[in-house]
Amino acid sequence: MNQGIYTVKSNRALNGSYYEMRLQGDTSSVTAPGQFINIKLDGFFLRRPISLCDWDGQSLTILYKVVGAGTEVMAELRPGQTLDVLCGLGNGFQTGGSERMPLLLGGGAGIAPLYGLAKALLRQGKQPAAILAFNTAAEIFYSREFEALGLPVRVATADGSAGIKGFVTDALAGVDYDYFYTCGPMPMYRAIERSVTTSGQYSFEERMGCGFGACMGCSCMTKNGSKRVCKDGPVFLREEIIW
Amino acid sequence: MVDTRVVLNGVTLDNPVIPASGTFGYGHEFAELYDINCLGTFSFKGTTLSPRFGNPTPRIAECTGGMINAVGLQNPGVAKVISEELPRLRTYFHKPVVANVSGFSVGEYAETCRLLDACPEVGWLEVNVSCPNVHGGGMGFGTSPEMAAAVTRAVKAVTTKPVWLKLTPNVTDIVSIAKACEDAGADGISLINTLLGMRIDLKTRKPVIANKMGGLSGSAVKPIALRMVYQVYEAVKVPVIGMGGVSSAEDVLEMMLAGATAVQVGAANLVNPFACRDIIKKLPCVMEKYGVEKLTDIIGGAHNG
Structure with a gap:
């Protein structure tokens, strides 16, 4: 995980409810697809956790749906504006298995x-x-x-x-x-x-306090005991999930 | 050079900044981000005799200037804290730590404290008689002077370490409870825990938090915390550890002027994981700005004249 100031490169509506935002900044802490970032927005106490869609050496892409006051503010952001972001959070998808298809x-x-x-x-x-x-x-x-x-x-x-x-x-x-x-x-x-x-x-998704494993706000019970969706997840193996 | 040191029960802290229990785990997540030895000390996650999973989710709700949590004292239990967390803590934190303890009976508080009394890593016991999120425990002990005193006496009987009682603001007369704890032998009073609050979702027309209510913290509660620290400082001789909505070096000075010997930082850690490090870095500069040479000089300064 790293904290940094990221610059909005683009922010466009994909349709009536979904948006795509590209941010420029440090992506060195991203290790796997399925990880997320946590965005500080003016006027809100807690950050907004949003999953990573894509990333390269200098920029990252998020897709988000406008569902509340926070994402409404995100939809209004313009290129050149900056955001305080915690990047590279959580355990993403594991892709090293032997599956072919x-x-x-x-x-x-x-x-x-x-x-x-x-x-x-x-x-x-x-x-x-x-x-x-x-x-x-x-x-x-x-x-x-x-x-x-x-x-x-x-x-x-x-x-x-x-x-x-x-x-x-x-x-x-x-x-x-x-x-x-x-x-x-x-x-x-x-x-x-x-x-x-x-x-x-x-x-998995859960309402989070911190997004980096400190507050125990997003705990869930698995077959391997209590896990934090933000830090141990958000991705869990089918075999460990209790439905 | 300004002097940021403060003394708590005979132990000198490099600075008064202490991450508050429940916002800092057992330190591990933060030690991955920065050297947490810059802290005065920190108060670890509220620990109970038995392991607890805590409340159902959602446990978190945002509100203007703060957040509500109903985690419900999730922790691995004191045995695992002693066998796993404290040995790991030793590898990244080299100062005495504050052990935050909660319980569901006087005997349970005492037993947990007795077990932690044997741990050299623990410098202070902070006894939480103020958790608003569990039934039949926590806050129930902190809303009556008699019960708070009973917990204090029971814990003092099993430990030689300094004991702070962490008080709830959800009472009509916090001063009488603080005095009862002091009279029963408390070595410090820490306050405030969270204020009981709630949010309701307009779409579902139901409380946001599964447990319906939870504890409000964050900048929104700072004026209440300052007022209560101010009141308790006037009533007791033991050190007051102030907390509630602190997120800047200026807030630290304000809390100390109200009467705090040391200052805990809670919800701010969850928004900015570097909050305490940043506050400690800025503290000397802010002290100079307000003409403070020795931080201990301003403790309770707002009461003068």
């Missing part, structure tokens, strides 16, 4: 960390595929960016307005995979847990 299952804002994960898996010579699930066609984002990486992408919408009608699990039919990675809302996780047949990793 990992499946990425993303729902809504949970799609963000799967983009950096897809790039990491492709770099390892694996053949990932992605299922990206949205409520409706108007909320679809980043499906083209995933396709541009060169992996098969299926889109599902709950209302059937685009792609396969239904939830992420309704798009599983006929997909060959030997491992899965997922990030999305809890109802989606319960459906995935009933449907998948392999090992995998889930990324």
Whole structure:
């Protein structure tokens, strides 16, 4: 983890509710996709934890949904403005396994960390595929960016307005995979847990105080005892999760 | 050169800055970020006789100028603290530490303190009779002078280390409770713990925190903390350890003028993990700005005249 002042390079609406922000600054503490950053915003006491979508040597990308007062302020930020950021937080996705055909299952804002994960898996010579699930066609984002990486992408919408009608699990039919990675809302996780047949990793979300393991605000119980979502997670192995 | 040293129960601290219990774990997460030996000392995570997972989540809610927490004294239990946390602590912290202790009966407080009394790493025992987040314990002991005194006597009987009682602000007369603790043998009074508060989510129309209520901390509580430190300083002779909304070197001076011999920093650590280091760095400069040569000279300074 490092603390630094990051400069907004771009901040654009992807559609009516999702935004993409690029920040320039130190990314040396980022070690894995699925990690997150914690952003200090003027006028708010606690930071905003947002998962990393992508990063390179000098910049990082986050995707976020405007859901409250904090993300409303984020949506108003303009290029050149600066932010106090804690970077490289949490334990991200583990990608060193022997799987060849990992499946990425993303729902809504949970799609963000799967983009950096897809790039990491492709770099390892694996053949990932992605299922990206949205409520409706108007909320679809980043499906083209995933396709541009060169992996098969299926889109599902709950209302059937685009792609396969239904939830992420309704798009599983006929997909060959030997491992899965997922990030999305809890109802989606319960459906995935009933449907998948392999090992995998889930990324969890919880209201956080600090984001770096000090306050015990985001604890969860696992088969290996109490864990902090922010420091020991947010990614946990399927085998250790208590549902 | 200004002098930032203060003396607490005969032990000289390099400076009065002490990370508050519950915001600093057992120091490990912060020792990864900076050399925490720059601290006066720190107060470790509230420890109980048995391990505790704490309350269900969400445990955290934000509010204007602060935050509400209902962690519920999650800790590994005193045995594991002694067998695992303190040996690890020794590798990165070389000053006596403040052991923060909570309990659910007078006997439990005493037993936990007795076990920690044997640990050379522990310089002080800070007995938390003020946790607002657990039923049947914590705050229940700190809202009555008699109960607070009973805990104080029981702990003093099993330790030779200095004992501070950490008091809750959720009372009508904090002075009477502080005096009862002093009369029962307390070697210091630390205050304030968090103020009981809550938030409600407009979308769900339900409390944000699973436990419904929690403890409010952060800048918003500083005026209340200053007022209570000021009142307690006038009533007791033992040192007062002041806390509540402190996030800057200026806040440290203000708390000392109210009567604090040392100052704890809580919620600020969660927003800025380097908060205490930064405060300690800026302290000499801020002292010079306000004409303070020796920090001990200003303790209770606001009471003069």
